[in-house]
Amino acid sequence: MDEWNTSPNQKKIMDEWINAFYRAQGMESNIFNFHSHQEYEIYFFHSGDCKYLINNRIYELQPGDIILLDGMTLHKPNPRTGSTYTRSMLHFSPTWLQELLTALGIPNLLDPFKKLNNCLLRTRYDEAGQFVDGRIKEIAASLEQINKEMQRTGKKNELLEAEVKLELVQLLIGIFKMSQKELSQVTSKKTEKEHHAEAIASWINEHYSEKISLDRVAAELNLSKYYASHVFKEVTGFTVMEYVMGCRLNQVKYLLEMEPDRTLTEVSRVTGFESVAHFSRYFKEKVGTTPSRYRKNKITSNITVKKGEQS
Structure with a gap:
């Protein structure tokens, strides 16, 4: 059974959303799958023994890492x-x-998320690390309070929603300052196994749209098939082919949303799926809806956001 110190606090606010998990524990399957999402994320590591894979990079986490x-x-x-x-x-x-x-005159506050290529900040629980820890705790508590009031009264508490926004802005200002310090970004030494796992991930990122097998990956990188398979699983937690399919699925999501004129057959072909039927089955299994329904929902969502920006 999964164990959490606090349940996830999620609240839809002003037609968009924010959610927070504070000091979560346990092995929740959805979070531990290879995944992507459209929202920005601030991740804070407190304790345990964990490697974190971001695209083709692998980090050995230390307490206080952001x-x-x-x-x-x-x-x-x-x-x-x-x-x-x-x-x-x-x-x-x-x-x-x-x-x-924009109204506050700080439109570039989100630059760390846009320009730093999914970076890791190593705080070792210094003052900056404690600041981020505390802010996430406060935001999670505020969201919990909003949720309880909404359930009790059926109405939004606009004052509490404004407080959440201000708390988040303060957190982002702190992170922006941290991101300007070159020394705060990790430069850890990697083991030979981690270097090989990253090499495998990098190669797959460049070739996932082609026909790929474990034999081909091993041959391209001059590794034995057995070693390539086991070292990738050991370091990342999933198989070579699971990673291949994750890369394909991520690109499918991008194309469905950003290139709506492409047919499903084209999307299937350019992302490396064997057939449209296999593509459709796999997508529905992993995403929970059909590719066409996913595209329709995303297009509708984008139109709604644009109308909101113009109003």
């Missing part, structure tokens, strides 16, 4: 079985904040 994610880049934690893995996470929509940031 990862800034743009969301759309594939990422996945790989905690060691048996360790007490504790982390906090905050997801938020940049659209939800943009109007406020």
Whole structure:
């Protein structure tokens, strides 16, 4: 059974959303899958034994580490079985904040998420790390209060919603300052196994649209098939072919949303799927809806956001 210190606090606010997990523990399957999302993420590592894969990079986490994610880049934690893995996470929509940031005269506050390529900030629980920890805790508590009031009264508390926005802006200002310090970004030494796992991930990122097999990956990188398979699984927590399919699925999501004129047959072909039927089955299994329905929902959502920006 999954164990959490606090349940996820999620609240839809002003037609966009923000959610927070503070000091979550346990092995929740959805979070531990190789995944992507449109919201920005602030990830704070508290304790445990965990490697974190972001696209083709692998980090050995230390307490106090903060990862800034743009969301759309594939990422996945790989905690060691048996360790007490504790982390906090905050997801938020940049659209939800943009109007406020422009009004405050700080439209570039989200640059760390846009320009630092999913970076890791190593705080070792210094003053900056404690600041981020405390802010995430406060935001999670505020969201919990909003949720309780909404359930009790059926009405939004606009004052509490404004407080959440201000708390998040303060957190982002702190992170922006941290991101300017070159020394705060990790420069850790990697093991030979981690270098090989990253090489495999990098090669797959360049070739996932082609016909790929474990034999081909091993041959291209001058590794034995057995070693390539086992070292990738050991370091990342999933198989070579699971990673291939994750890369394909991520690109499919991008094309469905950003290139709506492409047919499903074209999307299937350019992302490396064997057939449209296999593509459709796999997409529905992993995403929970059909590709056409996913595209329709995203297009409708984008139109709604644009109308909101113009109003």
